[in-house]
Amino acid sequence: MERALRVWVIGPYGYLAFFVWAVAMAALTDGLRLGWVLLVVLSFSLLGGGRTLSGLARSRLWLMVVALVASSTLLIGEKDVSFAGLMVSSEGFWAGLWMALRAMIIFLAADILVGAISAMTLAQLLEGWGAAGLGFAVGLALNLLPTMQRLVEDVWLALRLRGGLRQERWRAIRLFLVTVTVNALQYGDLAAEAAEARGFSVTRRQRRAIEWRWLDAVLACGLAALSVVLLI
Amino acid sequence: MKFTLRHLVYIAVFGALWGVLEMTSGAYLHVLFPPGASYLPLVGPAMAALGLAIALVGRRFVPRSGSVLMIVVVAALLKLLSLGGVKLGPFLGILIEGGLAEVVLLAASRLRSAPAGAEGRFGFAMAGAIGVASTIPQKFLFAGLILGKSLGDTYQGLIKEGSMVFGLSAGYALAIVIFLVLVDLAMGGIAGALAWEASLAAETRLARY
Numbered sequence: 015m016e017r018a019l020r021v022w023v024i025g026p027y028g029y030l031a032f033f034v035w036a037v038a039m040a041a042l043t044d045g046l047r048l049g050w051v052l053l054v055v056l057s058f059s060l061l062g063g064g065r066t067l068s069g070l071a072r073s074r075l076w077l078m079v080v081a082l083v084a085s086s087t088l089l090i091g092e093k094d095v096s097f098a099g100l101m102v103s104s105e106g107f108w109a110g111l112w113m114a115l116r117a118m119i120i121f122l123a124a125d126i127l128v129g130a131i132s133a134m135t136l137a138q139l140l141e142g143w144g145a146a147g148l149g150f151a152v153g154l155a156l157n158l159l160p161t162m163q164r165l166v167e168d169v170w171l172a173l174r175l176r177g178g179l180r181q182e183r184w185r186a187i188r189l190f191l192v193t194v195t196v197n198a199l200q201y202g203d204l205a206a207e208a209a210e211a212r213g214f215s216v217t218r219r220q221r222r223a224i225e226w227r228w229l230d231a232v233l234a235c236g237l238a239a240l241s242v243v244l245l246i
Numbered sequence: 247m248k249f250t251l252r253h254l255v256y257i258a259v260f261g262a263l264w265g266v267l268e269m270t271s272g273a274y275l276h277v278l279f280p281p282g283a284s285y286l287p288l289v290g291p292a293m294a295a296l297g298l299a300i301a302l303v304g305r306r307f308v309p310r311s312g313s314v315l316m317i318v319v320v321a322a323l324l325k326l327l328s329l330g331g332v333k334l335g336p337f338l339g340i341l342i343e344g345g346l347a348e349v350v351l352l353a354a355s356r357l358r359s360a361p362a363g364a365e366g367r368f369g370f371a372m373a374g375a376i377g378v379a380s381t382i383p384q385k386f387l388f389a390g391l392i393l394g395k396s397l398g399d400t401y402q403g404l405i406k407e408g409s410m411v412f413g414l415s416a417g418y419a420l421a422i423v424i425f426l427v428l429v430d431l432a433m434g435g436i437a438g439a440l441a442w443e444a445s446l447a448a449e450t451r452l453a454r455y
Contacts, residue, residue: 150258151255152261155320155323156324163270166266187440192451196452202255203252205258206252206255216249
């Protein structure tokens with residue numbers, strides 16, 4: 015019964031295929047086609063419960079998008095349009111908008127992948143392709159990204175609030191690097207203990223193979239067909 | 247190149263830290279100086295120096311030959327997720343910088359007859375210097391191979407960047423190139439030395455816990 019239900023769920027291969035497809039489409043398509051790719055990524059996220067869409071609520075992401083479009087409008091291309099009394103470039107506006115769309119596609123696709131597959135599963139997938147140690151490291155690093163980002167920001171903020179950046183900048187940089195390293199290594203120790211507890215070993219192949227589900231194959235075929243439509 | 251589980255976790259940690267650097271600082275620089283617009287001189291070498299400093303700190307905690315290369319591969323793969331998107335140039339650039347740093351560390355290890363991770367301040371500084379200095383030949387390599395630009399255009403761009411940095415007329419082309427190489431070597435060397443100092447300090451602090 016459980017097995018029968020599982021075939022209706024997208025498996026790790028399906029999520030990985032979707033991630034690779036989204037990144038490839040962000041790189042290969044341009045203009046309005048990027049909008050279609052973003053729509054597909056948003057729809058896929060909604061089908062999976064929309065948990066990853068909460069990332070879109072981060073004000074920093076939107077600040078980055080607005081800043082990217084604004085700076086491109088002011089800095090790229092010939093200034094040919096007057097906007098609010100300021101001469102701006104339409105070419106720059108569109109270039110900035112497409113860059114922002116690409117960033118959002120990759121950001122959302124990575125969030126979907128990390129939200130759906132654990133570091134261990136991702137490591138197992140890559141291990142199956144003969145990249146045992148590297149697969150584990152990449153899978154774990156992908157999962158660690160949000161934690162490391164928070165860690166770096168917290169240390170930087172703490173240093174700044176204590177006035178560490180105003181005086182003795184060289185010492186402040188060294189202190190920043192040391193604090194980030196120590197905290198990151200402590201976090202790493204916890205991750206290593208968790209992996210050991212789950213029976214992960216670098217010397218022995220993981221016994222439980224990750225199976226292809228038929229929905230993974232359907233998704234991969236659908237994405238391949240969509241690629242043809244978007245690229246031709 | 248045998249890594250234990252803890253080594254692999256540390257490789258992931260330092261790779262993720264370099265990835266965060268690329269996805270935050272790199273992304274902000276991308277926003278402030280979008281591709282195709284005017285560029286900030288020495289951004290590439292500065293980002294390379296910071297990234298290599300992280301990878302070199304990682305070398306102390308993963309004392310195996312090939313550890314810097316592994317960290318760099320993880321960081322390069324994460325770089326693909328940054329605001330700049332999928333670009334072959336920066337991806338290969340990170341691999342080249344890390345690869346060269348690894349070769350220098352191997353040579354330093356042999357010369358000092360010291361195990362990996364104990365290459366010393368000079369070994370770390372040299373690894374950083376050579377890694378960062380590779381950003382100049384990379385411009386010529388990628389200009390032809392990936393961007394389809396002529397070597398002459400790339401050379402002119404380099405001289406323009408150098409004349410902005412040093413306030414020299416473009417007529418002093420040779421001096422500008424020499425200064426740029428020296429600045430890159432200095433940035434990388436400082437980053438390497440800083441990485442050595444920071445890793446020793448981190449070891450001391452961790453030993454207290």
